[in-house]
Amino acid sequence: MSAPQLSVIIPVYNEEANLPRLHPRLLEALQALGRSFEILYIDDGSTDGSFRALTALAEGNSGVKVIRFARNFGQTAAMAAGFEHARGEVIVPLDADLQNDPEDMGKILKKLEEGYDVVSCWRKERKDPWLTRRLPSAVANKLISWISGVHLHDYGCTLKGYRREVTQHIRLYGEMHRFIPIFAFWAGARVAEIVVRHHPRQVGRSKYGLSRTLKVLLDLVTVKFLTSFSTKPMYFFGGAGSLLCAGGILFGVITLVEKYTAGTKAHRNPLLLLAATLFLIGVQFVLMGVVAELVIRTYHESQNKPTYIIHTIINGAAAPRRRIGGLYGEKSE
Numbered sequence: 001m002s003a004p005q006l007s008v009i010i011p012v013y014n015e016e017a018n019l020p021r022l023h024p025r026l027l028e029a030l031q032a033l034g035r036s037f038e039i040l041y042i043d044d045g046s047t048d049g050s051f052r053a054l055t056a057l058a059e060g061n062s063g064v065k066v067i068r069f070a071r072n073f074g075q076t077a078a079m080a081a082g083f084e085h086a087r088g089e090v091i092v093p094l095d096a097d098l099q100n101d102p103e104d105m106g107k108i109l110k111k112l113e114e115g116y117d118v119v120s121c122w123r124k125e126r127k128d129p130w131l132t133r134r135l136p137s138a139v140a141n142k143l144i145s146w147i148s149g150v151h152l153h154d155y156g157c158t159l160k161g162y163r164r165e166v167t168q169h170i171r172l173y174g175e176m177h178r179f180i181p182i183f184a185f186w187a188g189a190r191v192a193e194i195v196v197r198h199h200p201r202q203v204g205r206s207k208y209g210l211s212r213t214l215k216v217l218l219d220l221v222t223v224k225f226l227t228s229f230s231t232k233p234m235y236f237f238g239g240a241g242s243l244l245c246a247g248g249i250l251f252g253v254i255t256l257v258e259k260y261t262a263g264t265k266a267h268r269n270p271l272l273l274l275a276a277t278l279f280l281i282g283v284q285f286v287l288m289g290v291v292a293e294l295v296i297r298t299y300h301e302s303q304n305k306p307t308y309i310i311h312t313i314i315n316g317a318a319a320p321r322r323r324i325g326g327l328y329g330e331k332s333e
């Protein structure tokens with residue numbers, strides 16, 4: 001069977017009431033696009049009747065695929081399974097609760113055809129509670145944009161469009177599906193943003209609250225560290241450690257100067273404590289750098305992971321090819 005042009009992947013966790021509303025709308029939108037497609041539902045360990053509903057949708061319809069997890073692994077894991085099993089040239093993830101509008105897929109495809117590899121969507125008029133969702137999300141988005149250097153307005157929107165190559169080498173952990181455009185950009189992909197519609201959830205309950213923002217921010221630290229220092233962690237730990245040691249030495253000298261000029265007894269001078277603390281933490285940091293170097297070497301060498309990403313080779317031994325997300329991926333073509 002030839003690969004479809006478009007794969008839609010939908011994470012589903014207790015969305016029994018939404019599936020009969022979503023599926024016909026989705027089919028209608030897909031048929032209007034006039035391309036070959038497949039729909040992949042990933043049942044993320046639902047405890048309601050979602051799986052039964054999905055089985056019924058897939059029956060006698062080879063274009064509808066269902067993957068059922070053994071338990072709830074989270075939306076990111078569900079999407080990762082979707083990316084892994086999708087065969088389409090373009091992959092579009094979508095929420096199961098109709099908060100995303102299936103009709104926006106046309107706009108995404110158009111943008112991809114302009115030559116982009118990733119199209120991220122901005123829920124400009126987001127229909128979620130302000131205090132628990134929109135406000136923390138606005139803060140997180142600003143931070144992510146600033147730290148990653150990939151300036152988008154809305155990282156959290158599930159609806160996005162990817163060229164297949166972009167998704168194939170990326171491993172997803174924690175809440176990291178929202179960072180795919182950033183991984184892709186760092187690996188050399190062209191990323192665009194478009195404004196999409198957003199609707200309030202009509203039935204069922206949202207699975208998230210405030211705690212997700214904290215997870216996202218912690219993930220951001222990991223992502224930043226992995227990309228900036230993943231091949232040379234010593235530069236980070238060694239740099240910070242040296243600064244701390246220098247601070248320790250500085251305060252140690254001040255303590256000595258005060259001892260001999262003002263007669264302040266060193267053991268009564270609080271600066272001595274500061275000097276010792278800074279120096280010891282500094283030494284610890286440098287040692288941590290050594291350990292991190294060992295870990296990172298094992299990480300790259302045990303899996304034959306390159307420390308670079310090649311875009312094209314001309315007249316070389318290997319055929320020209322595109323590798324995106326090599327730092328995170330384990331597979332190569």
Ligand code: UDP
Nearest residue numbers: 011012013044074075078095096097206207
């Ligand atoms: N979801 C999932 N696993 C989870 C939580 C959520 O697959 O552990 C799915 C959920 O069914 C929905 C999408 O992820 O299709 C987004 O979830 P939700 O609507 O609760 O998030 P919100 O729109 O409130 O951010």
Ligand code: MG
Nearest residue numbers: 095097099201
């Ligand atoms: Mg939702």
